[in-house]
Amino acid sequence: MTNPLDLFSPDYHAAAARIGAHLTRHAIQENTEEPPLTMDVATICSARICSAGAGSATPRQTVIVSSGVHGVEGFFGSAIQLGWLSRMASGAALPDGLAVVLVHAVNPFGFAHVRRANEDNVDLNRNFLESPHAxxxxxxxxxxxxxxxNPASPPARLEPFRLKALWYIRRLGMPALKSAVAGGQYQFPRGLFFGGTAESASTRVVKRQLPDWVRDASSVIHIDLHSGLGAFARCRLLLQEQADAPAVAWYRQTFGADGVEPAAGSRDTAYDASGTLGGWAQSRVGASRYRFVTAEFGTHPIVRVLGALRAENRAHHFGHPRTRAFDRAKAQLLECFCPRSPLWRKAVITQGLSLIERAIAARAR
Ligand SMILES: [Zn+2]
Structure with a gap:
């Protein structure tokens, strides 16, 4: 197997092409100054489906692995996808009737520019709303x-943000603070966790393509890879379903009981958010047919991560590229969503690959 650390400096297209994946690119932003930004999707299917000709046979089961909904988180998500492609290249076979859809960078702008938000400062995981009025x-x-x-100024080196944030955590409690900050807001366009004023380009592409990814598969398991929340190198699977939903037992059985966190009321990693990809996909396809986990890999303490998000957001809106403050803000953000630690990188690859293998071996029921 490839050295896990090599997967963080990837050539995704070459790796996908090597195993004969069907590759499609969806334009997100065409800009004359830059190469066009695209959401790239690789589809790999079991031998019998593929030999029937692309698109002519329908898989019974589909596993979707998406990454980079929060652009900067795409670095580690891409590494996990590459790890799996490299496993396939070394001879692993898919069970009959199965298709795997890898969505490489749902938010290619954030991936390219080391941002969590997209080209409109939108947090895409708050943008999947059904009604324009929402x-x-x-x-x-x-x-x-x-x-x-969200101070309207470039980031400064020495600030009492950490102390202030800790003061708010003490006063409000962490669950209330998480919901207030990260639940999704539609009122402060330059603020963190802004959900947008309408569907973003990536949201439109996902909404348009989902029927093509799902086709008539009787069961779909979707793993959406995220980082930045939770204990260092630890993976939690955040569910859309509430704790009393019968499906929770299926998730525990499939992925192991330890890391599964049902929605709402969770004390640990999860918080309620509006306009999520998982909530939208399940309501569109049906939750019993469409299993969805947000796989959240922890990095650094939450106040540090929030401080890095805040500094990068200020640098993006009010700073100047090619300044030390700008570069420092980007480097800190990258560290908070894809730490340089070899220990972290090896651990997330191992856990990420295990999740995909478990999804492939499972049958949603
Ligand atoms: Zn994320």
Missing amino acids: YAGAPDGYAALDPLL
Whole structure:
């Protein structure tokens, strides 16, 4: 097997082409100054489906692995996808009737520019709303935190942000703070966790392509790879389903009981958010046919991660590229979503590959 650390400096297209994956590119942003940004999708299917000709036979089961919904998180998500492609290249076979769809960078702008948000400063995982009227408002508490989270100035080196954030955590408690900050807001366009004013280009592509990825498969398991929340190098699987939903037992059985966290009321990693990809996909296809996990890999302490998000957001809106403050903000953000630690990188590859293998071996029921 390839050295896991090599997977972080990837050539995704070559790796996908090597195993005969069907590759499609969906334009997200055409810009004369830059190469066009695309969401790239690789589809790999078991021998019998593929030999029937692309698109002519329908898989019974589909596993979707997506990464880079939060652009900068695409670095580690891409490494996991490459790890799996390299396993396939060394001779692994898919069970009959199965297709695997790898969505490489849902937010290619954020991936290319080392941002969590997209070209419109939108957090895509808050952008999957059904009604145009839903793009409004903010959770209780966000407006009060706006001056702390989103100062209208470039990042400064020494600031008491950490102390202030800790003070808020003590005063409000972590669950309330997480919901206020990260639940999704539609009122502060330059703020963190902004959900947008309408569907973003990536959201439109995912909504348009999903029927093609799912086709008539009777069961779909979707793993959406994320990082930045939770204990260092630890993976938690955040569910859309609430703790009392019968499907929770299936997730525990499939992925192991330890890391599974049902939605709402969870004390650990999860928080309620609006406009999520998983919520939208399940409501569109049906939750019993479409199993969805947000695989969240922890990195650094939450106040550090929030501080890095805040500094990068200020640098993006108010700073100047090619300054030390700008570069420092980008480097810190990258460290918070794809730490340089070889220990972290090896651990996330091992766990990520295990998740994909478990999804492939499972049958959603
Ligand atoms: Zn994320």
